[in-house]
Amino acid sequence: MKKLAIIGCGAIGAVVATAVDNGVVEAELLYLMDLDLRKAEKLASLLSTQKPTVTSNVAEIACDPRVELVVEAASQEAVLQYAKQILESGKELVVMSVGALLHPEARGLVERYWKRIHVPSGAIAGIDAIKAMTLTGVESVELVTRKHPRKLVDEPYVKNKGLRLDHLLEPVVVFEGTAEEAVSAFPRTLNVAAALTLYSRTLARVKVVADPSSELNVHEIRVKSKAGTLFVRVENVPHPDNSKTSYLAALSVVKLLQELCNG
Ligand SMILES: NC(=O)c1ccc[n+]([C@@H]2O[C@H](COP(=O)([O-])OP(=O)(O)OC[C@H]3O[C@@H](n4cnc5c(N)ncnc54)[C@H](O)[C@@H]3O)[C@@H](O)[C@H]2O)c1
Secondary structure, three states, X not given: OEEEEEEOOOHHHHHHHHHHHOOOOOEEEEEEEOOOHHHHHHHHHXXXXXXXXXXXXXXXXXXXOOOOEEEEOOOHHHHHHHHHHHHHOOOEEEEOOHHHHHOHHHHHHHHHHHHHEEOOOOOOOOHHHHHHHOOOOEEEEEEEEEEOHHHOOOXXXXXXXXXXXXXXXXXXXXXXXXXXXXXXXXXXOOHHHHHHHHHHOOOOXXXXXXXXXXXXXXXXXXXXXXXXXXXXXXXXXXXXXXOOOEHHHHHHHHHHHHHHHOO
């Protein structure tokens, strides 16, 4: 049975730990790590079949030869701080904070260790076709992300620009740029732009729309290649146990872990 560690004990970390605990993912959970130890302790206390060690020190995980797979569900900073040590110690790494992989400091790691880095499809679909399209060369990748203004007001980009989104009556484009720019501007919500870029090997162009009529988080993707044009629209509903995260994104990491762990 594969031995796991989870870094980040928030919404996604809890979904993953629970999936291991109830046997949906066939693995043994050896560590729960969080900067906030209380969060890791609380999550550990909710598990019944798994007895993970709680830690705030990544070296404990990286130096434990039993750990085969680490699931990062923390933040872009966590990926930039810990990925090197984890990958250099020979372990596999599932990255949720995918935006970090577009940072210049992570480029070398991606090139060197891509085979051991696993990126879930998250809140989007069509990755299988996009991967196939790279064989003929992808011409362009466009992502339009549509969210209710209330879900954008706490984003660093919106705050730094002093954008007033509270009384919008019509959809407004609040951001246009590359995926690299998007993951810095919206570090928590535009992981899909990074996943698209990594899988298509083409820097995605991204538009973020504040749409007062959109209660769901919607991602529209258009990929052009010699093999045809792909158009995908995903309307994401919140996770039933934690409205902070998208149901599909949580399911996608559990599915990926089943593929990596279940016999
Ligand atoms: N790829 C996707 O489709 C997708 C979907 C949802 C969330 N995410 C990403 O996954 C990450 C986790 O999401 P969430 O909703 O569970 O967040 P969350 O805020 O609920 O939980 C994050 C946890 O990680 C901890 N943490 C943050 N930085 C850390 C660090 N450097 N070291 C150790 N612990 C640290 C926090 O204390 C917190 O407990 C976020 O970066 C989010 O953007 C990606």
